[in-house]
Amino acid sequence: MSVTNFNTDLFRDLTFDLLSGIAQDPTKFDELNNAYLNKFHERTDGDNLRQYTREIYEKILSLQIVQSNSGVQLKDTFHETIIVVYFWNFSNVHSSHTMQKMIGIDKRYSTAGVTVIGVHSPKYEHERNKANVRHAVEEQSLPFAVVNDNSLQVWKHVGCQILPTVLIFGPDSLPIFIFEGENHVQHLELFLVPVLAFYKSSVRAPPNNALSIKNSPEDLPTSGAISKTKKFTYPSHICVTSSGHLCISFTGSNQLIFCEIDGKVLDIVGTGHAGMADGDIPQCEFDSPHGLVEYNNCIYIADTNNHAIRVFDPNSRRVVTLIGTGRLGTDKIGGLKRSQQPIASPWDLCITESPFDHKLVLLISMAGQNQIWAYAFEETQWWNDVILQKNSCSAIIGSGTEENRNSSEPMTAGLASPRGICNGIMNGEPVLFIADSNSSTIRVVTLHDGHVANLVGGDADPTNLSVFGDLDGSGHNAKLQHPVGIAFHYPSSQLYITDTYNNKLKRVDMKTLVCSSDFEIDTDRKKQRGETNSAKFNEPYGIAIFEHYLYIADKNNSHIKRIDLDQGTIVRHRFDLSETLNEERSFGSKQAYLTILLADPLQLREGNAGTWIIEDEDGFKICDGELTRHTSDQTLLDYIPRDKQVAQLKYELMVCQDENCSMVNGIVQPANQTDSAIEFIIKIDQRETTNSD
Structure with missing residues (x-):
């Protein structure tokens, strides 16, 4: 050439x-x-x-x-x-x-x-x-x-x-x-x-x-109300309320779900269309909602693409805008009140106390400005004799320059697209932990003076934002790849981190300050299904802790995973929409059915019987799930957009004869397929169970 x-x-x-x-x-x-x-x-x-x-x-x-x-x-x-x-x-x-x-x-x-x-x-x-x-x-x-x-x-x-x-x-x-x-x-x-x-x-x-x-047809907009056909996709962040409810943000669906801890959905918040509309929950709109936190019985929402902080009141079932104009802000100082103050890409939220007068403030990881901002619910004293005026929103950490710079002066420190923030304890003192995504570091801020330091990850050179990897260790010897979610478990003094681009969950022990991988992927299929301490993540994002459970938004799998920290087990958290949505979801979709034919005297294991994945012709996952009941009858697996070209179903089944169970896995193509339905048939005889042992 x-x-x-x-x-x-x-x-x-x-x-x-x-x-x-x-x-x-x-x-x-x-x-x-x-x-x-x-x-x-x-x-x-x-x-x-x-x-x-x-x-x-x-x-x-x-x-x-x-x-x-x-x-x-x-x-x-x-x-x-x-x-x-x-x-x-x-x-x-x-x-x-x-x-x-x-x-x-x-x-x-x-x-x-x-x-x-x-x-x-x-x-x-x-x-x-x-x-x-x-x-x-x-x-x-x-x-x-x-x-x-x-x-x-x-x-x-x-x-x-x-x-x-x-x-x-x-x-x-x-x-x-x-x-x-x-x-x-x-x-x-x-x-x-x-x-x-x-x-x-x-x-x-x-x-x-x-x-x-x-x-796909399920992604097409509908007017004026919540779509009965739209799935909740790409969960981002999770909040556990003081009353024991879960609230989850979905960036792919531009909605929240508010549910009981067992998964019974009470409210779906938002139409599902990208926009910025306040009002009752069936009419309000978000655009890529991320971080969530509860304060005074309301849920505060980092509405990222709207450059705003929104508030959802579960009692009145309404959403209002608290901070932001709806346009991208460039101000790196702040000080204006409520919706007068422009902000840029808020990503995560937490509530913390002023170290001086113990009044509560809302902290915002402002990814678009490389800073941490604070909203004062009432007039509050802050570092360097600064008084945060009631209802004002101001920058408190970060110069705004994108870098990995630590400093004893909080406003001269440099952050790089901070996307996670939480409270914690280190050396007996209250601190803030920040998942500083674009420097691939976890930073720690001492609350009494605002001193910003490195905890793990990144490089000693504050201008080098290209040092990342996947390595356990302490300080700069540990390597992360774009961490996002962060939560502190007070009883064990462990800081949990979603190492998002390594598809891992990690934790830092506050006694040793060592960062180590946790709940790693294992080749044991039983572990991958969550019977012990292992799971497959695909861009794990926000995390939240409730009692001894850790909830993780497994974003690209469109799942919520729940880890029992006492038992070391992990399961997919299920949600019951039966009292919230019309169960008829077939508009624009075709139903996927599975029939399992077992030779006598074989039967599926009681309880967790196996897993399935439906893939398209490029080998990409369309949907997946678990078989959780003892059955060999026809089972409705899911609803699939009609224009999706389904190629195959992969399965792993626990097949038992008397007390002896073995894993059987394989791939089947559709047995029948129409515009409204697709059917898969799995046939298993005794030879397959024998060969799989």
């Missing part, structure tokens, strides 16, 4: 010159922008520019589209639409801030001749896996095609320097703009509209919006 004289550095300089000119005199936006577009179109080295574009297109075409059955043919769009190439990854909070902008651009302009292509450019090892990227895409319901640049070949070829980065190309393959960083990408639409006008005669919109990624 020939080397073009035009490169990204030149591209960057040209765009920068335009932006600088507009910044000097914003009234000349149209004049400067039109002159820029005309100048590009009149260049005599157009072949070199197109060669630059073609090389990028070829790199993109060599990658796999993450979404299954998308129907997207990228090569058909490169010469008829305006191409917007969006470099992002799912761990990066700046990508999160701009993702809503990109979704909006796709929805508004895809029929006008704009094609958005997401190029996922990973930082972490966990992000290189296509299945994990696909989960992130599904969680956010991205409407445009995303390719998995797991080896960063497109990123390196372009010479990207920062996330997010956006490139815009014309239908004539001329490069037009490069926007780098969150602040520039936020203004993308201002420049895209003139480009559409400039290319009006040559842009051809795809027929019937063919490039949009089609959501």
Whole structure:
């Protein structure tokens, strides 16, 4: 492939010159922008520019589209639409801030001749896996095609320097703009509209919006009320109330469920549509709700994509906004009251006492500002003789610079996208623990003076945010990979951590300060089902402790796991929706049935009889579950979106003859499949049980 004289550095300089000119005199936006577009179109080295574009297109075409059955043919769009190439990854909070902008651009302009292509450019090892990227895409319901640049070949070829980065190309393959960083990408639409006008005669919109990624029927919006067909997907955080209730946030469903500790669901909070609406629980809306905490019999919610703190009152069954304007904030000091104060991507919450007057405050891990903020329920004294005014919200930890810097002065410390926070005890003193995700560290803050120190993970260099891994140990010798959830167990003085991108639960013993893996994956299938002390996690996220139980939001499995800390057992927590939702959930779905045929005298084990997983043709899990009753009759397993292409069912069964039980596993294809139902049949004879011993 020939080397073009035009490169990204030149591209960057040209765009920068335009932006600088507009910044000097914003009234000349149209004049400067039109002159820029005309100048590009009149260049005599157009072949070199197109060669630059073609090389990028070829790199993109060599990658796999993450979404299954998308129907997207990228090569058909490169010469008829305006191409917007969006470099992002799912761990990066700046990508999160701009993702809503990109979704909006796709929805508004895809029929006008704009094609958005997401190029996922990973930082972490966990992000290189296509299945994990696909989960992130599904969680956010991205409407445009995303390719998995797991080896960063497109990123390196372009010479990207920062996330997010956006490139815009014309239908004539001329490069037009490069926007780098969150602040520039936020203004993308201002420049895209003139480009559409400039290319009006040559842009051809795809027929019937063919490039949009089609959501499954269960993901389609319904109007005005809670969807009876929508599943709860991607649980994020968990709160156990003083009355012994559970509240769980679901980022994929944009809802909360409020239930009894045994799983009986009392309320579903939110319509399930992404939005920001207060009101009664059937009408209110959230956008990617995360952290939860109880105060004064109400649940406080970190409504991340709305950049707001919301409050759910289970008694009045209403939701109101406490903090935030609904727009991304840039303020790193604060001090305004309630909804006047803009904030950025709140992720987790906890209630703590002022070390001086013992009044309670709401602490917020503000991932978007790399800080910890405090909301004062009443006038409160804080560090450095600061008085937090009643109903005000202010930064109390972190300079706002993204780094891994410890300090005796809390406002000069550097955090990196903190996503978890909890109270605890260390050396007999009350402290705060922070899961500082992008530095892959756990930080500890002494409450009496605000001193910020490292507990485990990361690197001694405060500017190095690229040290991560999976290693037990103490201090910097321990390695984590993007930890998120954190909870302190006071009776045992153990700090529990979800090491999210290592798919592990870890704990730090406060006596030894050693971080060790806990409840690890084991090859013993019985352990994987939770009969002893092991389980499979897939991005474990928020955690909460109630008595001797640890609840974990196993996000990508869309499960809640419950660990008995006394017994060392782990089970999937079940929820009973029978008194909350209409049980008829077949709209837009097909029912999946399983029939098990056992030769005499075989029978399934009483109680936990086995597990099953239904997979699509790419080998990705559609749904899974357990068989918990003694039966060989036809069993309804789950409801599956009608457009899902089901390939197979994997199973593991405990089959018994008298008192002798053995594990039987295998794979079966659908025996029958229609638009409304799919049936699997498992046949087991005595030879299989003998061979499996």
